[in-house]
Amino acid sequence: MNDHVLITGGSRGIGAATVLEFARAGYDVAFTWNSREDAALDVVQQAQALNPGGRFVALHADVSDSAQVNAAVQEALQQFGSLQALICCAGIAQQKLFTDLTDEDWHRMMGVDLDGVFYACRAVLPGMIRQKYGRILLVSSMWGQTGGSCEVHYSAAKAGVIGLTKAVARELAPRGVRVNAVAPGFVETDMTAKLSEKARAATEEQIPLKRMARPEEVAGVVRFLASDAASYITGEVVRVDGGMAM
Ligand code: NAP
DSSP states (O other), rough: OOOEEEEOOSSSSSHHHHHHHHHHHOOOEEEEEEEEEHHHHHHHHHHHHHOOOOOOOEEEEETTTTHHHHHHHHHHHHHHSSSSSEOOOOOOOOOOOGGGOOHHHHHHIIIIIIIIIHHHHHHHHHHHHHOOOOOEEOOOHHHHHOOOTTOOHHHHHHHHHHEEEEEEEHHGGGGTEEEEEEEEEEEEHHHHHHHHHHHHHHHHHHSTTTSOBBBHHHHHHHHHSSSGGGGTTSSOEEEETTTTTT
């Protein structure tokens, strides 16, 4: 029987690359989308082409709404019977001076990038505890480790994801659940596509590997951490940043 994984934010970017990475590895994949059903259906088609025998399900959920996250998890469980892994990729970013941040900016960022992770973990854990087996992978960010200028709310949410990773890892390790995070630097996705040519060149100059990551380069690390090759790793945050934050 295939392992089953739920991926939030699987319609685009790192999440979409992760869906395809797990499809290639033989997992059945349920993933969520929020605004781009077209992109989600395209990812289902690509996954099905990679693994015609696999099951791929796109589910709508705004991760900042706990009821929608609970419903997506229940639907994934209904379809697959169990979930061996949860991967939280859904996220938003916003650049703004700290003093210009509104209450709404702050709460929206926390709602999607931190509350969404809390809701998803809380919803999958009872099943993982019952089956004494689970892997959770959370996508944080380099800015959650180093702090990003003009991205204070994003950095705070992503630092929160790191704290959550370590605390849940400690609490659930005795129950057979491993919890790890990745901290990407700059990745070629819609999130970074709005960088001007000049800003992009300046950014790449600061990265020791002199280029941004491809989404597949993050997805590969996520899959390693979810695999039995990483069976003794929990509570870890793996930088995937071309050396930028070292
Ligand atoms: P992206 O290409 O903009 O994709 C964002 C994904 O999140 C999409 O699938 C989107 O769904 C989903 N999403 C956004 N808001 C949502 C919400 N309220 N509820 C549910 N899903 C929602 O972004 P990305 O670059 O792949 O980023 C993925 C993760 O990596 C994020 O957590 C981000 O913070 C993190 N990260 C990215 C970078 C980078 O340089 N790109 C660096 C470090 C960390 P729709 O397609 O339906 O809108």
